[in-house]
Amino acid sequence: MDANNQDANNNQQDQQQQQSQDEHDQDGPLPKGWEKRVSRSTGQAYYLNIYTKESQWDRPTQEANTKDNEKIRCSHLLVKHNQSRRPSSWREEHITRTKEEALALIQDYHEKISNGVATLDELASELSDCSSAKRGGDLGFFARGAMQKPFEEAAFALKVGELSQVVETDSGVHLILRTA
Structure with a gap:
């Protein structure tokens, strides 16, 4: 394996580890239906409802609402x-x-x-x-x-x-x- 492929492979592993750490950050695992993401413009973490695609800055404390039975x-x-x-x-x-x-x-x-x-x-x-x-x-x-x-x-x-x-x-x- 050449050096460029080795670096790309290491970088991919680092990203996967970071994603895994993000999902189980200092406050424990996120409630069901949420993903932690990082804003490209600000570099800040935000949280995405995987069902509705709505996002919020504050860490969620409850399961995500779904489209079907939102209210x-x-x-x-x-x-x-x-x-x-x-x-x-x-x-x-x-x-x-x-x-x-x-x-x-x-x-x-x-x-x-x-x-x-x-x-x-x-x-x-x-x-x-x-x-x-x-x-x-x-x-x-x-x-x-x-x-x-x-x-x-x-x-x-x-x-x-x-x-x-x-x-x-x-x-x-x-x-x-x-x-x-």
Whole structure:
């Protein structure tokens, strides 16, 4: 092998090592869906979402959004209980119901919605322990990483117009309706 080929080979190995080091830089591996790149104009590191091709200067802390499900819209009905993260709401200053009582209530609401006796919008407006009750439970559009993991997983698994089963989070128990 001549000297030029040797230098080119070494340079390629150096680049591969650098790329490997970049992917596992001082803060550990990057979240799924992100690549670390270097700007040709500034020489600064930036991060590329491999799904959407959007870039950002700040190191990502969450998995990259994908094109398919970048943002969804949901409404929900929340019933808090005495073990909830914040056991108070716009309806009750201090919530004393047990988790079992909250589960019984939310299951009753699920039955009413499923049987066409009431809509989630109607029940959420009256009975939800979330301030979104003012909007019939509408949470607006949100991307992955914006909600607690169990809520996010349930919401993103729903088809538009589909109602979830009971979902438990640190906030309480929920019914989720995907609207967009």
